Amino acid sequence: MTAVQQSTPAGGLMPVSRRVMNLSTFLSQAAARLPDEPALIIDGQTTDWKTLEQRVQALARAFLAAGLVKGDRILTHSPNCRELIEVMLATFRIGGIWVPTNFRITPGEVEYLAQSAGVSAFICHAGFPDHAQLAKNLLGLKLAASIEPTPERADTACTSDTPGINGLIGQHLDVSAALPAARVDYDDPCWFFFTSGTTGKPKAAVLTHGQMAFVLTNHLCDLMPGTTHHDRSLVVAPLSHGAGIHFLTQLVRGACTLFSTNVRFSPEAAWATIERHRVSNFFTVPTILKLMIEHESVDRYNHDTLRYIIYAGAPMYRADQKQALEKLGPILVQYFGLGEVTGNITVLPPCDHSADDQAMTRLGSCGYARTGMEISIQDADGNRLPPDQTGEICVCGPAVFAGYYNNPEANRKSFRDGWFRTGDIGYQDAQGYLYITGRESDMYISGGSNIYPREIEEKILAAGLIKEVCVLGVPDPVWGEIGVMVGVLKDGVQWDQYAFQAWLDANIARYKHPRRFVIWPELPKSGYGKVTKKIVYQELLNQGALSQP
Template identity: 40%
Template sequence: MAGMNLGYLAVRSAAAYPDYPAVICGDSVVTYRVFNERVNRAASALRRLGLAKGERVAILSPNRPELLEVLFATWKAGLAAVPMNFRLHRDEVRYILNHSEAKVLVHAGVYQDDLDRIAGDLAATRVTICLDDLAGKERGHPLTALDYRALLDSGDAEEWVEPVDGDDLAWIFYTSGTTGRPKGAMLTHRILLLMALNTCADIYPFGHDDIGLHAAPLSHGSGLYALPLIAKGGTNVILPSSRFDPETVFAAMERHRVTVLPFMAPTMVKRLIESEARTRYDLRSLRCIVYGGAPMYVEDLAAGLKAFGPVFAQVYGQGECPMTVTGLSRHEHDLNRPDRLASAGTARLGVQVRIQDAEGSALAPGSIGEIAVRGDLVMKGYWRDPEATSATIVNGWLRTGDVGYMDEHGYLYILDRTKDMIISGGNNIYPREVEEVLLCHPAIQEVCVFGVPDPEWGEAVKAVVALRPGHAATEAELISFCRNHLASYKKPRSVDFVEELPKNAYGKVLKRDLRARYWDGRTRRV
């Protein structure tokens, strides 16, 4: 079925607003004319590498302007993008590269050492493109290594957008899965175009006069929200540092007259609210803060509304249904309706949402069950994982793995997760990943990992371990052990020691009972 290539979003804005800033980073300003020309050069250079339509281009870098160029170049060339969290451990990077069968990796220079270590284990990747100047430095791997600047110089600025079907793959969004390994949600050109349109309709009406500041990773939510900004000819401001610092954000907001923060985790929002630096900057240009990725407590929202005014818009969703399943608009963030502030809003245009029981039957308003969604925003499936796809999309309904209820007006309230996913600071962490690493430690007999309440991060990773007889280990030692084998944000923030983990009659660890001790007395379990 014919569809529109996402690359046309850049073409349209370059024609309508050629001299308007598309991307700003520090003192660098790139207009839409120049942005589109650079995208064209990168796209033509990618085609000359001999990649077939639909093959994958992986991206590994902290936020920088080139990420948006590479995304649009990939689409214009008829290829699929595989953006990766820049904080992943090299073992996780290796897995995603091999699983996605990415032929090309575009990366920041800071990852060169890690790339040297895993290069011999890469099955499909044959070309690396470094975004930084590494001229004169020895390449420590056998892959064909190119410099991004040279790649652009070799490309052709002439406009060419590869025709695509609406169901052609555009983005593989890797998220944690039930096996403990990341799963790749397949997002098509049609899905992402509909997402951009619905974002403007439901969440925030992005316009040509909007200036968005990307403080969250472009490899995830913030990158998805760059699409409506570019589609409408708005400006994308990118912080030159990957470290989130409230005062740096405020300074950039004042300098560039930022109107919208396109996507932020509640942890980030809370830090902005609590920072005393906020009062030293002129933030009157701000119209909207889009937040999501984890629940936000009502008391924090109330403080935010007092600090910034009625600028908050909540999104609830997952990579399998970008960006949201439901949303709570700015005008619904009403201090006089704390019950609504506790909700995740109502269904987005383009999706149906329901609560269902374990057999997949719809439940009445007020009944607690699993949240399910269907519609054209739902992913095509999981990349190279038909079993996980069939277990997640049943009779056309995407099983989110979250538990909640809907009131009689269609407002969704999230209570818990059927899957044991931990969301800490907006990052998804699957306990089994951490457990498998800890079980490699010689002193550990058994372990159970889950999320516990944390006032800053929403949830923090807790490990409860039983040691082998005659062995010893400290909390600091085990946290350090995890840091050496996982992305730092996945490591436990605390470790409790027990003689034996509680189990049922069949020998299964009673994780829910362990977890309940730390959530006792709270209305929310996430």
């Protein structure tokens, strides 16, 4: 199933099977070492490691009883809940492939993901009945099941032919013999990590057991060194994506993970949980961290136990970074990386963060290469560029995924001479620190000049009038493309386009100026809390804001 074939070993050695540890073994190890320690605290309810291991083993037996086998794809459509984690780990246990979706996407989008992945099981949260109906249209399903987030309501929303996950677990909990994890090799897939689909249809990045073992080791080494079972980790993002990877790093060390099943994020509830449970780390995206820092409750709760706040997934503008550092101290950790490399390209540790622009010697950098990874800045022909020259950011190393599932054209475009091409544009300085100047697909050409929106957005935020901004290129009959700025004003600020234009004239080269300005009460965000230009562009179209003046 591996999408990109590995080269044959050199030196006359015979190829050998590269057996690796099944990722679900991390749970068995934690349960053996720390049976009565808390594994999960969800809505205030605690599950210890021994209980979690027993439930995952029971669910794995239920999967096997349904005919699921190694290599089968198990789609899961659900917001954060204990059963989501149990499905993931039980899937790994039998050697299956977890196919999680963003619970905010439409039934039609879920159907596309299910069909493109060729799923054998369809597990849907009972709160999404329209999505659950898709199971009737999927050929070759061995199992369709429903998730109920609390055991006492296990099957209240399930039909007779759609069992509940808690019911399936209950049928096999009394089996005393341990269920061995399925044998897996390095390149055996464990997770179809769907891209966000900012251009075209989402693609399934194939993550493997061997790759993920490296990723988890790397996260613990570079992002949160010293993590032990005494740590507590808060989840503030969907476990179907980057937060799920972060959960697995806590699992490796036996650290407890906390979260709420409420799909509406509350900054105050997050700060209250951090104080009550003495949380030491969490993973987030810049937009969520910005919400937390700007909420007045940040000053009412104690957060001194926090050692690492890891942010990634989108650029964090300097103005927001400084505010977070001033509120929380030097505990920010930035990493840069795509889903295809599960975040493992660069790290900017706490020592390289500062609220003082003079002390921030690497201002604007997203850090240096992660342990075991190599970065190459390349021109259009694949030639490596020297320091301080801008080109495409390419990467190689054990964190790079196996390729896109069933998509040879995407694989052909994404790999060159063994390098994974990120599609991001940037440069490295002489010391190896990386600076991202934009996404290749975000760049627009106006009057023959290449314009990268991020540079403009950074400067606009630094002016102090606007708290959220998105600059994107749109078609124009005269210039080819022009820039449109969509912004959200800070509280109490009145919009004065003429004054703002005067500020632009004094601070940004005229050819880079946005030609149109749109002010909204807030920017639309993806299901993972990101502001994407695709979503903003679609909303501009919906509002008729792109018609010719």
